[in-house]
Amino acid sequence: MKFEEYEILTINPEITDTFSIRLKPKSKKYVPTFRPGQFYHMKNPDYSKPNQTRQFSIVTTPKTRDYLEFYIKPYGPWTKALFEKKPGESIWLFGPMGEFTLKLKANNPVFIAGGIGITPILSIIQSLHEKKSTEQVTLIYANKSSQSTLRKKHIQSLFQTNPAWKLVFLVSQSDQFIPRDEHHGRITQELLNKEINIKTTSLFFVCGSKRFTENITVLLQNLNIPDNRIKKEVFLPPYPGKTK
């Protein structure tokens, strides 16, 4: 496998602190096949260190064959430089890769996302929806504020058409007006006990920052869930030594 050139189709702000980018392969008609939940390594030829890479999870599903879409939260210089790019310019991708994916049958998976950690989970859930899956899906999606909840209406519509699916939005900032369809606070053991049927859930998918995934793992372990039933994707910036 090697890095392949992609053309930027669109690059747009989505919510207050996130932008979306759509990429189309330069030399192929369709994007490579991938499993929902996988990610790509990205290189920006116009960045001051063009060989530096960052990883981004695909938010589209394999059904969308013309382009790949990513949602990106700008943190440091690399992601800020990416947001400066324009449609028609190039980006290089290596992948798809990663094991944060759903195997054939999951038996009522529970997804727990912190902030931008929703991206791979959105692809998996969207794909279950497209396949009219009979799995009972639960999503707990925690954000700092209502404004930073990504694709809220879209997620709500997926869950409304699947009455057995369960959706919990959580907002942690206390000075926020909390809409009726959101809960206030953080993910706690009490919340998990209330919202999840632990006996019927075989797999837990947890994605977000290092701190978020560590905290949720401890809560799940306290509920006696063994590590082999907890799948994690940690949105770590690359190890500094490797990026310089």
Ligand SMILES: Cc1cc2nc3c(=O)[nH]c(=O)nc-3n(C[C@H](O)[C@H](O)[C@H](O)COP(=O)(O)OP(=O)(O)OC[C@H]3O[C@@H](n4cnc5c(N)ncnc54)[C@H](O)[C@@H]3O)c2cc1C
């Ligand atoms: C498998 C995988 C999938 C990923 N998918 C996505 C995705 O879909 N969308 C997305 O936006 N990001 C994703 N990330 C994170 C992304 O690869 C970058 O690490 C992140 O965007 C950092 O950007 P940067 O290089 O501009 O910041 P850097 O220059 O590396 O960091 C700048 C500053 O921000 C801090 N920082 C960076 N990232 C975080 C973080 N996650 N939480 C708290 N502080 C942080 C750093 O400690 C540093 O102080 C993923 C990471 C992995 C490993």
